[in-house]
Amino acid sequence: MRKPNGFGSVKRLSGNRRRPYVYVISQGGHQRPIEYFATQIEAEIFASDYNKVHRNTSLADHRLTFAELYYRWLSRHIADTAPSSSAVCGYKNAFRHCSSLHCMPYADIKYSDYQRVIDDMRHSGLSYSSLKKVRSLISLMSEYAIKIEAGGKNYAPLLTLGRNHPVRPHKPFSRQKINKLWKILDYPDVDTVLILLYTGMRIGELLQLLKSDINQRQQLIRITKSKTESGIRTIPIHHRIQNIIMRRIQMPGQFLITDKNGMPYNYGHYCDIWKRIMIEIKAIGHTTHDCRHTVATLLDNAGANETAKRRILGHAGGDITERVYTHKGLRQLRKCIELLK
CATH class of the missing domain: 1.10.443.10 (Intergrase catalytic core)
Structure with missing residues (x-):
């Protein structure tokens, strides 16, 4: 998708950096960095919001993807509930398991797409707990999508996880x-x-x-x-x-x-x-x-x-x-x- 003139651009910096992506705008014939990010999607979200606020400009025909919804939801969720660092790590791991959905427009994702993610995880031998975390993430994101009127449905309650077979039952210390x-x-x-x-x-x-x-x-x-x-x-x-x-x-x-x-x-x-x-x-x-x-x-x-x-x-x-x-x-x-x- 071609961006309008003056919209700015996202670039990846060289080297081993913690936040390698930068959003830059043209100013006085030079490119001025505005903010740095860990992922390109976070940078693109910032660029979109920046132009809405500062230039009243939006990308034509833009459709919210699963990945963009995730990053928007995560920042809002952290601000509202202050989850523990282990909980945030759990969200990030669950998001990685949904890699096949990342680029799909959120409103187009159906039950079968979500269930396919769950089934692939089961066939890969991942734990029941991991499946539950993915289902929980889908539910939380769907509820946020309803709040911002992003379309789509909450299919999380319909997802089938299969039976819980503990990988290693817990045992007390003697x-x-x-x-x-x-x-x-x-x-x-x-x-x-x-x-x-x-x-x-x-x-x-x-x-x-x-x-x-x-x-x-x-x-x-x-x-x-x-x-x-x-x-x-x-x-x-x-x-x-x-x-x-x-x-x-x-x-x-x-x-x-x-x-x-x-x-x-x-x-x-x-x-x-x-x-x-x-x-x-x-x-x-x-x-x-x-x-x-x-x-x-x-x-x-x-x-x-x-x-x-x-x-x-x-x-x-x-x-x-x-x-x-x-x-x-x-x-x-x-x-x-x-x-x-």
């Missing part, structure tokens, strides 16, 4: 493995695994935890960032990890879990740390999420109150009575967490 962790407590970052095993936190919640989220006087952890609404909660600190938490608070940096220089770990870095610790205790195959399963299993075995257990783990209540009318105080939550030995 008492022997937990005891091994206590025996090598001085080994680098072993304390982080014990924190997970005595709180039931998700790894993302732990890595985002600030020191200011710890109430030292009452020995409480406030989870303020989580993947679900139910995940925003308060967890009493088990007496066995109180000293571990206090030592972490005395380290540099504003985050609870950092390296010696006070720099927080990202998920990729922590995965390397986790693998090293699992090799040390001969527990290869365990994942960070197994810690939550361990807490849930041990509390079940100890006869913990189901509502208190849900509050600690950040699970949604099973029925309306539990969600609305049952209020578990800190004393009851502490009694529940102390059932872990």
Whole structure:
């Protein structure tokens, strides 16, 4: 499509750059860069919006593509809901799986096109969780398309994912493995695994935890960032990890879990740390999420109150009575967490 005179252009810069695409306009006989971008589509979207605002010009016969809708939706979604970095990574991975749809006009995409993406993923051996994330992305984008009157329909509820066959069922840590962790407590970052095993936190919640989220006087952890609404909660600190938490608070940096220089770990870095610790205790195959399963299993075995257990783990209540009318105080939550030995 030929662009009107003075519309500007998108160029790709040479070299290994984080944002290699630049939108430029002609001014005084020279090309002036306006903004830099990670992808060409983001740059094209900016160029279109820039000309609407500054020159009251739009591209003739332009049709919104799936990719353009995604980038418009993502920026709006981040501004409105401030999702976690892991959630944004999930959106980006799901978008990559939809590569066959990227250049298609959004309003022309039908159920069969979306289902073909899902079927191709299944045949490639991707997990049920990956399929769900793609369906969720399609649903979120479709809802945004309705808001901006971009046409098309929300086919997400009609998509068939097939049966859920867990790739690797989660399994709790044995008492022997937990005891091994206590025996090598001085080994680098072993304390982080014990924190997970005595709180039931998700790894993302732990890595985002600030020191200011710890109430030292009452020995409480406030989870303020989580993947679900139910995940925003308060967890009493088990007496066995109180000293571990206090030592972490005395380290540099504003985050609870950092390296010696006070720099927080990202998920990729922590995965390397986790693998090293699992090799040390001969527990290869365990994942960070197994810690939550361990807490849930041990509390079940100890006869913990189901509502208190849900509050600690950040699970949604099973029925309306539990969600609305049952209020578990800190004393009851502490009694529940102390059932872990």
